Each structure stands twice: as C-alpha cells, then as structure tokens.
Amino acid sequence: MNILKFRVINKIAETKESFSFVLKPLCEVPPEHVPGKYLPIKIRTGKSLLFRSYSLSSAAAANEDFKITVKRENGGRGSNWLCDNVNVGDLVETLPPAGEFYPQNWERDFIFFAGGSGITPVISIIKTALIKYNNRMKLFYANSSKDSVIFREELKELSLAHPERFDIEFWSDDEKGIPTSSAFEQYVDDTSEVEYFLCGPAPFMGGVENFLIESKVPPGLITKESFAGSVSDDNGDKNESKEKNFAVSVLLNGSRTEVMCSEDNFILKEIINAGVNVPNSCGAGNCGSCMCSLLSGDVVLEENTVLDPSDEEDGWILACRSKPKSRFIEISFDE
Ligand SMILES: Cc1cc2nc3c(=O)[nH]c(=O)nc-3n(C[C@H](O)[C@H](O)[C@H](O)COP(=O)(O)OP(=O)(O)OC[C@H]3O[C@@H](n4cnc5c(N)ncnc54)[C@H](O)[C@@H]3O)c2cc1C
Ligand code: FES
Structure with a gap:
C-alpha cells in the first residue's frame, strides 16, 4: 500500500461530538494540500483494519497545516475510534489525498x-477563495x-472580515425544522454563472439537488460530495x-448475507444493490473504504491505487474493483 505517515500535532474539540486533528506529514515529499480533497485514514481497531475518508478542513493558502475534522457517527467504528484513541504525538497513516x-x-x-460534518471541505474551499481569488460566496449551513455547528466562530469571522464577498446562513433543524425548497429559494442565481457545491447527509443533499434541478x-454547475458512499448506477x-x-x-x-453476482460486474455494486450497506466511498479503487478480506474463493482484482501484490497475498481485496472468478466466494468486512 502506498501509505503516508503523519504526526498529530494538535487535537481540537470542535463540538461535543467532533474533533479536529492537525497533522504534520513525515514523508520527504509532502503530499499536495488541495482544498476539497480527503485523506483515506488507516484505522486498526483490535483485529480489524479499516479505511475511512476525512476531508481536509484546512487551507494551504492560509499557511495552515493539514487538518481533518471527525464527527462521531452513532455506532460507527472508525469515527469513534479516532475521537477516543488518537492524541497529540500519535502517528496517523493514510493513503494519498483523493477526491474531486x-x-x-x-x-x-x-x-x-x-x-453537519459536510462543512469540512467547504471551509477549506472558502478560505482558499478568500485569500487567492476575488469571487463572491454564499453558504447555507x-x-x-x-450545539453541533462545527467552525461556527471561524465562519462568522471570515464573513465579518469579507462582508462584500462571503455571506452565511446558519440553519438549525431544532428551531426551524428540516430545510425544504422555500429555504433554498434565495440561493438560486439565474443572472450569472454560479457554481453550486453540496456536501452533507444524503437526504439533505438529495433535497437541495432536486430543488436546483427544478430551478x-x-x-x-453542481458539484457534490457524498459522505455516505457514492457507488452510482453507472459504476462498472x-x-x-x-x-x-x-x-x-x-x-x-x-x-452473513448471500449475494448473487454476474462475472462482468464489480462485487461492491452487486452487494449495494442487494441492500447490504458495506463501507464504500470512491467506487474507483482509490480510498480503501471497501477493503475486505477474501476468506475463500477467487476474484479478479482490477487496477487500483490502494493494494499492492503483497496485500493481495495477505488476502485483502477491494470490493469496488473485484469481479468474481470462482463460483463461491466468501468475503469479510469484519477482519
Ligand atoms: C469523501 C468523503 C469525505 C468524508 N469526510 C468526512 C469528514 O470530513 N468528517 C467526517 O466526520 N466524516 C467524513 N466522512 C464520513 C467518514 O468517512 C465515515 O463514513 C464516518 O466517519 C462513519 O464511519 P464509521 O467507521 O464511524 O462508521 P461505520 O462503522 O462505517 O458505520 C456507518 C454507519 O453504519 C451504522 N452501523 C455500524 N455498525 C452497525 C451495526 N452493527 N448494525 C447496524 N448499523 C451499524 C453506524 O451506526 C453508522 O451509521 C467522509 C466520507 C467520504 C466518503
Ligand atoms: S470504494 Fe474506494 S477503494 Fe473501493
């Protein structure tokens, strides 16, 4: 695996359920710090090996170190492990930054x-634009x-420092209910070419996207980042x-669930279609989220940037890049 090492140089409690981790790269040539990209973090919890993706929430343009911000997912293995176990001075291993x-x-x-935590790549883009470019921006958050607003003060300060260029609306479901089309109306600008960015929980993103398309x-002009897996219908x-x-x-x-697959389709797609919610993210062999162990049978593992031949010898495969080769295959996401 093409693993990068980082040292945790600060851990910041952002809200009662989220922490930021400031990271110093330990490699000779640091990876590119690009706003909007994410780090696939390698997590060992007991016997399990997982990869979970966390967007960069800092901006190189503001001379900031690499930073990720992790919100606890109720019952989630990776997010809770990171928040509970990773501290200043620890080493964190990741795959190279990925994402579009x-x-x-x-x-x-x-x-x-x-x-929610969908603010992480957004604040990185906003800070970069305020420093390097002259465009105007609006944020509906x-x-x-x-209590669960991450970066509230920092966002307010950015808006106060750039009142002509950056506006924010904070929306709290407990005060105003779940946002619907009427909340989004003022954000459609048909007078100029504007780019729209959507990041957050699937129902929220779906509601906003439907509204934009209807408008x-x-x-x-719509760019989306789903935090809940993104294998789409046209994926392989x-x-x-x-x-x-x-x-x-x-x-x-x-x-255990039995899923029937055809030889031409990637296993991950068939598993998701069968309604089994296994971890996944990029769907393209770049993030490691769908890594699982091949307990028996054989697959064809297609090109990917995560696993090398020695990982394959150790029995690891990526469900998003594997097609069945033998009639009976057994894989585990629990190892
Ligand atoms: C591109 C990308 C960028 C991301 N950036 C960020 C970020 O900046 N910040 C951030 O906080 N998150 C981010 N995420 C989400 C993050 O990668 C993880 O998906 C998230 O932290 C949950 O991982 P987990 O291991 O804690 O949960 P998992 O263990 O994968 O669980 C996921 C869900 O399944 C449920 N579940 C788990 N076990 C069981 C069970 N036994 N029975 C039933 N349900 C169960 C959990 O309750 C949870 O809701 C990003 C995701 C992507 C794809
Ligand atoms: S989903 Fe990203 S490597 Fe498979």
Whole structure:
C-alpha cells in the first residue's frame, strides 16, 4: 500500500461530538494540500483494519497545516475510534489525498449547501477563495442544533472580515425544522454563472439537488460530495442481463448475507444493490473504504491505487474493483 505517515500535532474539540486533528506529514515529499480533497485514514481497531475518508478542513493558502475534522457517527467504528484513541504525538497513516470536490473555475461565484460534518471541505474551499481569488460566496449551513455547528466562530469571522464577498446562513433543524425548497429559494442565481457545491447527509443533499434541478440549474454547475458512499448506477455495470451465477457470501458486523453476482460486474455494486450497506466511498479503487478480506474463493482484482501484490497475498481485496472468478466466494468486512 502506498501509505503516508503523519504526526498529530494538535487535537481540537470542535463540538461535543467532533474533533479536529492537525497533522504534520513525515514523508520527504509532502503530499499536495488541495482544498476539497480527503485523506483515506488507516484505522486498526483490535483485529480489524479499516479505511475511512476525512476531508481536509484546512487551507494551504492560509499557511495552515493539514487538518481533518471527525464527527462521531452513532455506532460507527472508525469515527469513534479516532475521537477516543488518537492524541497529540500519535502517528496517523493514510493513503494519498483523493477526491474531486473542488471548483472547476475559481473566478466564478460559489454557493455552498453544507449539512453537519459536510462543512469540512467547504471551509477549506472558502478560505482558499478568500485569500487567492476575488469571487463572491454564499453558504447555507444546516445542522440538527446550534450545539453541533462545527467552525461556527471561524465562519462568522471570515464573513465579518469579507462582508462584500462571503455571506452565511446558519440553519438549525431544532428551531426551524428540516430545510425544504422555500429555504433554498434565495440561493438560486439565474443572472450569472454560479457554481453550486453540496456536501452533507444524503437526504439533505438529495433535497437541495432536486430543488436546483427544478430551478433549471445546469447539472454541470453542481458539484457534490457524498459522505455516505457514492457507488452510482453507472459504476462498472457492464452487463445487467448476464446471468448472476456467482455466489458471494458477505460477512458484515457479525452477520452473513448471500449475494448473487454476474462475472462482468464489480462485487461492491452487486452487494449495494442487494441492500447490504458495506463501507464504500470512491467506487474507483482509490480510498480503501471497501477493503475486505477474501476468506475463500477467487476474484479478479482490477487496477487500483490502494493494494499492492503483497496485500493481495495477505488476502485483502477491494470490493469496488473485484469481479468474481470462482463460483463461491466468501468475503469479510469484519477482519
Ligand atoms: C469523501 C468523503 C469525505 C468524508 N469526510 C468526512 C469528514 O470530513 N468528517 C467526517 O466526520 N466524516 C467524513 N466522512 C464520513 C467518514 O468517512 C465515515 O463514513 C464516518 O466517519 C462513519 O464511519 P464509521 O467507521 O464511524 O462508521 P461505520 O462503522 O462505517 O458505520 C456507518 C454507519 O453504519 C451504522 N452501523 C455500524 N455498525 C452497525 C451495526 N452493527 N448494525 C447496524 N448499523 C451499524 C453506524 O451506526 C453508522 O451509521 C467522509 C466520507 C467520504 C466518503
Ligand atoms: S470504494 Fe474506494 S477503494 Fe473501493
């Protein structure tokens, strides 16, 4: 694996359920610190090995170190482990930064819709734009309550320092209810070409996206980052009509599900279609989220940037880049 090492040089409690970790790269050539990218963090919890993605919440343009911000997920293995166990002085291992959640054109005006921890890549882009460019930006930032707003003071300070260029609306569900179309209306600008950025929980992003499409915003001007896995319908589905005669037994959280697959489709897609919610993110072999161990049977592992031949010898595969080779396959997301 192409693993990078970082030292934790600060740990900041942002809210009662989220922490930021400031990271110093320990490699000779530090990775590029690009706003909107994420670090796939390697997490060892007991016997398990997981990768979980966390967006960079700092900006190199502001001379800031690498920083990720982790919000605890109720019952989540990786986020709680990081918040409880990683401290200043510890080593953190990651895959190289990945992701495509960044502006196509920094000269355009930007409108952001962020929900909860979805603010992390957004604040990095906002800070970068305020320092390096001249565009105007608006942020609609929704949270379940005021207590869970990450970076509230920092965002307010940025807006006060740049009143002509950056506006924020903080939205609390416990005061105003779940935001619907009427909350978003003032954010559609049909007078100029604006780029829209959506990041947060799936229902929030879905609501905003439907509204933008109904408002005739061209899909090419909408950039999205889903924190809940992103394997889409067009991800490697070469032939839906091929017979599904490869049986894959999937172990997740101690329970087993049998999924039938065809030889032309990636296993992850078939597992998700069968309604089994296994970890995944990029769907393209770059983040390690879907890494699992091959307990029996054989797969064809296609090109990826995560695993090298020795990892394969150790029995690791990526479900998003593996197609079935033998009739019976057993994989585990619990190892
Ligand atoms: C590109 C990208 C960027 C991201 N950036 C950030 C970021 O900046 N900050 C951030 O906080 N997050 C971010 N995330 C989300 C993050 O990667 C993790 O998905 C998140 O922290 C949850 O991981 P986990 O291991 O804690 O949860 P998991 O263990 O993967 O659990 C996920 C969900 O499944 C449920 N679950 C777990 N075990 C069981 C069980 N036995 N039965 C039923 N349900 C169960 C959990 O309750 C939880 O809701 C990002 C995700 C992506 C894809
Ligand atoms: S989902 Fe990212 S490597 Fe498989």
